[in-house]
Amino acid sequence: MERCKDTEIITYRVATVADIDQIVEIEKAAFTVPWPAEAFYQDILTNRFALYLLMEYKGVVVGYCGVWIVVDEAHITNIALLPEYRGKKLGETLMKKMMSYAKEAGAEKMTLEVRVSNIRARSLYKKLGFQEGGIRKSYYTDNQEDALVMWVNL
Template identity: 50%
Template sequence: MGERLIRKMEIADVDQVMEVEKATFATPWPPDIFYQELLDNKHAFYFVMELDGKIIGYIGAWIVVDDMQITNVAVIPAYRGQKFGEMLFSYILQFAITLGVARLSLEVRKSNRIAQKMYRKFGLVPGGIREKYYADDQEDAIVMWVNL
C-alpha cells in the first residue's frame, strides 16, 4: 500500500474531490457547493485522503455547538474494501472528540448495508428514518447516531 495522508481539504483540492464525487454519487454536488462549504461555512470541516499524492476519498461534517452531522463520505470505487472509508471516519471521529463534540449523526441510504455496517463498528445506532430523503430516487435514509 502506498503512502496515505489525511489532511484538511483546501480550495485547490476541489477538482480532485469532484472526481471522487462523480465516481461515487448518482447526483454529485456541483463544485460551487464545495467552494461555499470551504470558504463561507464556519460550521463545515472537510478532510481528504491522499494515496501517493492523489485524492482518493474525502469526508465532511458540520459542527454546531456540540453536535456533528456528517455531510458526506466518499471513496473512489476502485479503492473501496481497503478500509479507507474507516480511516476517514475514524479520523473525523477523533477530530470531533478533540473539539468536545457530544453527539455525531448522519444519514445513510437504506440500501447501503456496507456503510451501515461500518458505522456500527464505530458505535452508531439507527435512530429513525427520513422518508424519501434522497432526491435522485426518493430512497429513504436511516438516521444513525452515537454519543461521544
Template identity: 40%
Template sequence: MRDMDEVTILPMQDGDLDQVTQIEKEIFPTPWTRRQFQFEIRNHYCHYFVAKIGDVVIGYTGLVVVGSEGYITNLAVKAEHRRKGLGTRMILTIFRKALEAGVDIISLEVRKSNLIAQELYRQFEFHPGGVRRRYYVDNREDALVMSTGYITAGKLREIIEKNEKYLMERNLERQS
C-alpha cells in the first residue's frame, strides 16, 4: 500500500501519548497507561518510537537498554496497518538503536498464541529460550521468551541489512 511510503518513525514524544494509549486500549487486554509511557520516555535507559503518517500515530515500539542487553518492551501496529512491513520497519529502528548503544543481546516476551509476532521476531533471528508461565494477567497465558542470543556489531548490521533488503523487495513486488 502506498501509505507505507509516507510513514515516518520518530522518537516518541509527550504529544504522541494520547494516540499511543488509544492504540494500547484497542489492541491489548491490559493496556499501559499514559503515565507508564510518560515514565518510560523520560527514562534515559529507554528508547521509544512512533510510526506516523502525517500527525497520526499508527504504531509504536520500545527498547530498554541496560549495559549490553536490550529488551523490547512493546510493539504495536493499528489493525488496518498490519502485515504491510511496518513491524519490520519498527524492529529495524530498534536494532539500529541497539547497535548505537552497544547492545549484545536483545530479548522480549510474546504470547505463545501470537504466531504472527513470533514469525516476525524469527525474521530478526530471535529464538525461543524459555517460557514464563501464566505471564499475562488477563488470561494467564504463557509468554514465550525470545532472544537474539549474543550478537556482535557485525551480526547486528547483517540482520539489519537482510531485513532492509526484504522490505525493499517486498515493496517492489507490491508496486509491480
C-alpha cells in the first residue's frame, strides 16, 4: 500500500468496549509506555467526557484517537496508528476528523501533549493550526522527557 488515497474505504466510528483489545494492540505497537486496557475500559464505560474514534481501512481498525471534551475544551488523550499505516496521511485525516467531531460537540479549543523529540507529530499538529503553549517537565515516565503542550482554536 503506497498512499491511502482510497478515502471511500476509510471509515470512522466511536469505539465500544468490544474494541478495547484492538485499541490496546495499536497502543502497544505505537508507544513505549502503552496505556493498560483498564484505562480504556474506565474511559469508555464510566467517563462521560471521553470518546474514542476508530479509523478503519478496508474493514480493519488501523488507528484511534481519544479525546475528553469538557465544556468548551477538547483534550486529546492519545492518537495512534499501526506502524504499517504511518506516513500515509492517515494520522492527519484522523486528527481532522476528531477536530471536526469536537467542534460539533461544542468544543472551542483543543489541546494535547507531545514529546518534545517527536518532530514528525509536532509538524503535523502545526500544520493543523496547533501552537506551542508550554512545557510539562519530565512528563513521560519512561525517560522523563518533557512534553510540549499545544493548543488550537476550533
